[in-house]
Amino acid sequence: MVSIRVGNPSHDFVSALRILPSDEHQLVAVAARDLKSAQEFARIHGIPKAYGTYDELVGDPDVEVVYVGVINPHHLATVKLVLSHGKHVLVEKPLTLNEKGSQELMAIARRHNLFLMEALWSRFLPSYDFVMNAIKTGAIGQVYHVDVTFGKAVADEAKLARKALGGGTFMDIGIYTLNVVLMAFGDEQPLEVKAVGHLNQYGVDESVSAVFKYSDGRTANIATSARVNLSCEAHIVGTKGTIKIPFPFWCADKVYLNDVLHEFAFPPAAEVCNFVNSSGLRHEAVEVRRCLTSGRTESEVMPHEASRGLARLMDEIRRQVGVKYDVDD
Amino acid sequence: MVSIRVGNPSHDFVSALRILPSDEHQLVAVAARDLKSAQEFARIHGIPKAYGTYDELVGDPDVEVVYVGVINPHHLATVKLVLSHGKHVLVEKPLTLNEKGSQELMAIARRHNLFLMEALWSRFLPSYDFVMNAIKTGAIGQVYHVDVTFGKAVADEAKLARKALGGGTFMDIGIYTLNVVLMAFGDEQPLEVKAVGHLNQYGVDESVSAVFKYSDGRTANIATSARVNLSCEAHIVGTKGTIKIPFPFWCADKVYLNDVLHEFAFPPAAEVCNFVNSSGLRHEAVEVRRCLTSGRTESEVMPHEASRGLARLMDEIRRQVGVKYDVDD
Numbered sequence: 001m002v003s004i005r006v007g008n009p010s011h012d013f014v015s016a017l018r019i020l021p022s023d024e025h026q027l028v029a030v031a032a033r034d035l036k037s038a039q040e041f042a043r044i045h046g047i048p049k050a051y052g053t054y055d056e057l058v059g060d061p062d063v064e065v066v067y068v069g070v071i072n073p074h075h076l077a078t079v080k081l082v083l084s085h086g087k088h089v090l091v092e093k094p095l096t097l098n099e100k101g102s103q104e105l106m107a108i109a110r111r112h113n114l115f116l117m118e119a120l121w122s123r124f125l126p127s128y129d130f131v132m133n134a135i136k137t138g139a140i141g142q143v144y145h146v147d148v149t150f151g152k153a154v155a156d157e158a159k160l161a162r163k164a165l166g167g168g169t170f171m172d173i174g175i176y177t178l179n180v181v182l183m184a185f186g187d188e189q190p191l192e193v194k195a196v197g198h199l200n201q202y203g204v205d206e207s208v209s210a211v212f213k214y215s216d217g218r219t220a221n222i223a224t225s226a227r228v229n230l231s232c233e234a235h236i237v238g239t240k241g242t243i244k245i246p247f248p249f250w251c252a253d254k255v256y257l258n259d260v261l262h263e264f265a266f267p268p269a270a271e272v273c274n275f276v277n278s279s280g281l282r283h284e285a286v287e288v289r290r291c292l293t294s295g296r297t298e299s300e301v302m303p304h305e306a307s308r309g310l311a312r313l314m315d316e317i318r319r320q321v322g323v324k325y326d327v328d329d
Numbered sequence: 330m331v332s333i334r335v336g337n338p339s340h341d342f343v344s345a346l347r348i349l350p351s352d353e354h355q356l357v358a359v360a361a362r363d364l365k366s367a368q369e370f371a372r373i374h375g376i377p378k379a380y381g382t383y384d385e386l387v388g389d390p391d392v393e394v395v396y397v398g399v400i401n402p403h404h405l406a407t408v409k410l411v412l413s414h415g416k417h418v419l420v421e422k423p424l425t426l427n428e429k430g431s432q433e434l435m436a437i438a439r440r441h442n443l444f445l446m447e448a449l450w451s452r453f454l455p456s457y458d459f460v461m462n463a464i465k466t467g468a469i470g471q472v473y474h475v476d477v478t479f480g481k482a483v484a485d486e487a488k489l490a491r492k493a494l495g496g497g498t499f500m501d502i503g504i505y506t507l508n509v510v511l512m513a514f515g516d517e518q519p520l521e522v523k524a525v526g527h528l529n530q531y532g533v534d535e536s537v538s539a540v541f542k543y544s545d546g547r548t549a550n551i552a553t554s555a556r557v558n559l560s561c562e563a564h565i566v567g568t569k570g571t572i573k574i575p576f577p578f579w580c581a582d583k584v585y586l587n588d589v590l591h592e593f594a595f596p597p598a599a600e601v602c603n604f605v606n607s608s609g610l611r612h613e614a615v616e617v618r619r620c621l622t623s624g625r626t627e628s629e630v631m632p633h634e635a636s637r638g639l640a641r642l643m644d645e646i647r648r649q650v651g652v653k654y655d656v657d658d
Contacts, residue, residue, distance in 0.1 A: 144557040145536070149476060149550075151566070194523035196542035207474070209548040211538035213525035219538040221478075221552045228473040228566045231573075237480070237557045244560075 006032045006041040009092055010069035011271070012278035013119075014045050017285050018270035025285055028064075031057035044271065054078060058085035065115070065288060068092060072166025076101045076327070079116070083108050088115035088297075090288050093175055097166055097325045099311040106304045115297045117288065118307040120179055124283035127252040127264040131236070131243055132183060134257050141240030146184045146220040148177035150250065151230030155206055160226055168204035168323055170197070170314065174224035176250035178313055180234045181212060181220040187306045190214050193313060197321030205323050251277035335361045335370040338421055339398035340600070341607035342448075343374050346614050347599035354614055357393075360386035373600065383407060387414035394444070394617060397421060401495025405430045405656070408445070412437050417444035417626075419617050422504055426495055426654045428640040435633045444626045446617065447636040449508055453612035456581040456593040460565070460572055461512060463586050470569030475513045475549040477506035477578065480559025484535055489555055497533035497652055499526070499643065503553035505579035507642055509563045510541060510549040516635045519543050522642060526650030534652050580606035 017025050027047045032038035035052030042050035051057045058066065058081055065088040070078050076096045082089045083105070095102040095118040109116035122128050135143060150173045154160060160172050182188075195210035206227055212220040223230060234245040241258035255262045269279035291299050298304055318324065346354055356376045361367035364381030371379035380386045387395065387410055394417040399407050405425045411418045412434070424431045424447040438445035451457050464472060479502045483489060489496050511517075524539035535556055541549040552559060563574040570587035584591045598608040620628050627633055647653065 145480065145538075145552060145554055145559060147478060147552060147560070149564075151474065153568070192525050194525055194540065196521050196523055196540050196548060198542070198546045198548070207546060207548050209474075209540035209542075209550050211523065211525045211540055211550075211552075213527070213538075217527045217536060217556055219525060219527070219536050219552065219554070221538050221540075221550050223474060223476060223540075223548065223550045225474055225548070225566075227546055228568060229571070230474060230476070230566055231564055231571075235478075235560055237554075237559055239482070239557060242558070242560075 005070040006030065006037045007069060008274040010067070011041070012269065012273040012275055013067060013069065013281045013285075015269035015271040015273055016279045016281035018045065019267060019279060020282055020285060024289055028062045029057055029060055054081055058082050058087060063087055065090060065292070067119070072097055072171060073164070073325070073327070076105065079105050080108060083112055083114055083116070086112065086114065088288070088292060090117050090119050090284065093118050093120045094171055094314065095307045095311060097171075097327050099308060099315050101327060102307055102311040106308070109297065113297055115288065115292055116304070117284075117291070117299050117302055118310075119284050120175070120302055120310075121281050121284050122176055122179055122250050123183070123302045124287050125252065125264070125280050126283070127245070127255050128183070130255055130262060130264070131245065134243055135184060135236065139241065139257060140236065140238030140243055143184050143236055143238045144218050145237040146181045146235070147237070148180045148221075148234040148249065149223040149230035150174060150177050150232050151223065151225030151228050153227060153229055155200065155226040161200055161202055161204065163202045163204045163325065166325065167202065168318070169224050169226040170205050170208045170317060173250075174208055174222065175310065175314065177222035177224055177234075178310060180236070180245070180249065181222060182306065182309055182313075184236045185214055185218065185220070187309050188214065189309055189312065190220070193316050193320070195317045195320040199322060203323065205318070205321050208317060208321055210317055248276050251280050253277060335359065335366045336398060337603040339396070340370070341598065341602040341604055342396060342398065342610045342614075344598035344600040344602055345608045345610035347374065348596060348608060349611055349614060353618055357391045358386055358389055383410055387411050387416060392416055394419060394621070396448070401426055401500060402493070402654070402656070405434065408434050409437065412441055412443055412445070415441065415443065417617070417621060419446050419448050419613065422447050422449045423500055423643065424636045424640060426500075426656050428637060428644050430656060431636055431640040435637070438626065442626055444617065444621055445633070446613075446620070446628050446631055447639075448613050449504070449631055449639075450610050450613050451505060451508055451579050452512070452631045453616050454581065454593070454609050455612070456574070456584050457512070459584055459591060459593070460574065463572055464513060464565065468570065468586060469565065469567030469572055472513050472565055472567045473547050474566040475510045475564070476566070477509045477550075477563040478552040478559035479503060479506050479561050479579065480552065480554030480557050482556060482558055484529065484555040490529055490531055490533065492531045492533045492654070495654065496531065497647070498553050498555040499534050499537045499646060502579075503537055503551065504639065504643065506551035506553055506563075507639060509565070509574070509578065510551060511635065511638055511642075513565045514543055514547065514549070516638050517543065518638055518641065519549070522645050522649070524646045524649040528651060532652065534647070534650050537646060537650055539646055577605050580609050582606060
């Protein structure tokens with residue numbers, strides 16, 4: 001498996017990958033638009049080959065799977081390039097900027113019988129596996145309400161703030177709140193979505209608050225903010241109890257099931273990481289291998305349909321708060 | 330001060346009142362539609378006079394202030410009756426079923442120079458006084474987001490469930506979540522309200538989730554449910570920190586200001602109460618006395634404008650989720 005783009009998420013992902021058995025996951029090559037960056041990245045992580053173009057990387061016959069960590073607006077074209085060269089692909093979230101782009105990639109992957117998965121790492125964590133199992137076994141009865149907030153005072157970070165970089169707080173961190181809602185309700189689409197939000201000077205959202213109406217009395221609330229630090233907790237509430245995923249819910253090492261604490265320790269990553277609990281990124285790499293060795297082109301944990309559902313709801317939320325990307329036309 | 334209707338809230342209110350100095354607050358009379366109930370209530374609480382009609386009570390020259398605890402649809406007519414006899418009045422929340430009715434009462438009270446206040450008891454608690462002071466002194470910087478949930482698995486309680494009784498979960502408990510939002514934003518009206526909800530077989534709401542957009546980047550989320558027990562916490566989030574009002578937020582004895590715990594103990598009431606922390610109801614009685622002895626017909630803590638703002642937002646939320654009372658026409 002290899003990495004494209006040498007930014008912070010890629011660094012963390014590769015650091016997490018390096019703690020896995022080397023006979024199962026090999027870092028073959030890294031590519032970046034700037035060869036020097038790729039070489040420096042390769043040096044830090046002990047990767048044999050470094051390329052200054054993505055074409056070189058996807059042409060490398062030793063490369064089997066590509067991890068795409070380029071900026072959001074480049075996901076679509078980069079993944080297309082990877083798939084067109086017959087390589088499997090793991091794409092940093094969001095899969096693309098909208099449902100249309102995501103569906104296009106899914107169609108290509110299916111046509112070429114290639115593996116495609118959105119790297120929404122929460123889904124693959126042992127803590128989330130525990131949560132899903134608790135819901136399925138009825139430990140909290142019927143789920144009626146889900147409440148999740150994710151807010152960090154990071155409004156000035158370019159990646160979030162700039163529309164040209166596919167920015168928007170919801171796209172970057174709000175997606176994790178939506179993911180919990182979708183997981184808790186079995187990736188079902190809500191009957192109704194209502195959202196409000198505030199845009200920054202570049203026309204992308206700095207905050208979004210949204211409510212969801214599901215069938216049979218079910219509801220969900222989410223809030224995201226780049227202005228203030230919200231609780232960053234998730235509450236999944238059922239007729240017989242509650243699952244609380246405390247801060248940092250998106251990469252949880254703790255889960256309260258009916259007030260009983262369950263812990264899920266993260267091992268250290270190979271290098272110092274940029275984000276909290278990044279060694280947990282290894283679970284998505286393990287999932288890619290598990291799927292490929294069993295001949296699957298789609299993960300059951302993060303199926304195409306889940307990515308499509310996420311993208312569809314993100315499109316609707318952006319529409320309601322007034323965030324539009326060029327590719328939406 | 331006297332009590333009308335001998336239901337649970339009135340019992341708790343009078344039990345709380347009885348721990349106040351008897352030279353400041355005297356229980357003169359109680360009235361109920363059923364004389365026997367009034368007599369039994371009078372016996373329990375040591376009240377000298379019991380009436381089987383409200384007309385007798387409001388005609389009693391010893392009565393100065395009336396506490397109205399009748400069912401929601403009867404607030405409007407009962408308060409009108411009280412005001413027409415020149416008595417001051419404290420009305421159990423909600424003031425009336427909608428903004429129109431509430432404004433009507435305010436106009437009558439002002440015309441007669443009589444005191445009128447909605448007994449939304451949270452507002453008068455020492456814990457809420459502490460919260461408001463923390464916000465005003467900038468202890469959490471500029472408030473950007475408010476998040477409150479109130480859910481109890483009480484869907485079958487008639488008072489909540491029946492439209493004829495002015496039911497609806499939001500009217501009964503959701504009002505407390507809205508109150509926190511309004512208090513945190515200085516009783517300002519939001520620019521936008523979006524709500525979803527589910528109705529029961531009688532056409533009133535069993536759950537409501539709503540989001541609010543305020544000017545200058547501010548947002549709020551609330552959730553209420555009669556189906557499941559929600560966290561029942563309030564989070565007021567600012568640029569410099571967070572105020573967390575833990576369960577039971579609506580009658581809080583604890584407040585976390587930037588993670589530091591502040592406690593506000595409740596004394597025992599005179600009798601065993603129906604609801605949690607009911608001795609705190611004494612603070613609204615103290616506020617009535619404070620206003621009357623200083624010649625005020627309106628409280629600064631719960632001014633008419635705050636009641637009007639609450640009613641207006643409740644009307645809009647009901648409109649969006651499809652709850653309509655007969656008096657809305």
